[in-house]
Amino acid sequence: MIRSRLNSANFEFIQEVGHGAYGTVFKVRLKNGSLDYQHGEPQSYYVIKRIHMKNLKESEKVRQEREAQTMMRLNHPFLIRCYDAFSEGEYLSLVLEYAEEGNxxxxxKRRRDQIGGIKQSELMRICWELCEGVAYLHAKKVVHRDLKSTNILLARNKQVKIGDFGTSRELHGEEELMRTHIGTxxxxxxEIISRKPYSQKADIWSLGCLLYYVATLKHPFQNTDLLSLYFSVLHERPKMLEMNDKVPAAFAQTVMRMLSRDANSRPEAKDIQEEKQKELDWRVVSIK
Known part of the structure; x- marks a missing residue:
C-alpha cells in the first residue's frame, strides 16, 4: 500500500499533457513550497501520472505500486525523479519531475529540420548521459526494458532524463533472469524476441539501438512489418555506423558492440563509461 503526506488538494492542475492505456498525465504546480531544487532554484512545475487502478488485474495493481516504490528509491541526475506517490479512491498518482523540453x-527531429541533424557535441553528451543513467540503474539492479527515444525526456538545459519505468523490473540476485516478452x-x-531468458544486457541492446538512431535518425533494423523486423534482428547485422566528423570511430565501434546478437558479447553499461573516459575526447557542453 502506498502512503504519502500529499494528495491532489496539494496541487494546482494546469493541463493534461498525456493519456495512455493506464491513465492520464498532468502538468501541475505545488500550491505551497517545493519538493526539490533544480540549479539552485525551487522546482516550479511537476507532473502527476494518475493511474486508474479499478479495472486492472490484481497482478497489474501490484506491478504499478512496485514501479512507484522502485522509482522513489532512485535518485540520479539522468533519471526522471519520482518525488512521491499517493492513493486516492480508484487512482494511484505518481508525482514526477517535469521535463520541460519534451522528449x-x-x-x-527538430535538429534534423533546422540543421540536418544534431551536432557532434550534442551527440556525445546525450550518448554518455544515457550510458551513465543506465549504468546507475543496473548498479541498483533495475532493468528498464523499454529504452527508446520517446521515453527519454529533456530538462531545461537539454539534460537527459530517462523516464517511463512502467515496464521496469527490479532484480534480487546476481544471476536472476527475466522471461516476460516486453518492450518496443x-x-x-x-533474446526477448526469441522468448529466451534475458538479463540486463537486453537494456544494452536497446541502448545501442537508441544511440544508433540518435546518430543517424535511422533505426538499425527498419523493416515495415513485424515478422520481417524480427527476422532481421535474429539473422542479419545492421549497417555499420559510418564514421565521419560527427560520429567518432570509438563511438561507432562501441554502438556496434552493443548490437551484438550474443548478449554476453555486449559491454556492461559501466564498461562503456570507462571506455568513454579512456578513449573518447568528449566535452560536456551546453546544448543551445
Missing part, C-alpha cells in the same frame, strides 16, 4: 525523439519491437533484444 528526445522530438528534439532530434524496434528496440527489442534478440
Amino acid at each position: 528526445l525523439d522530438a528534439f532530434i 519491437p524496434l528496440y527489442m533484444a534478440p
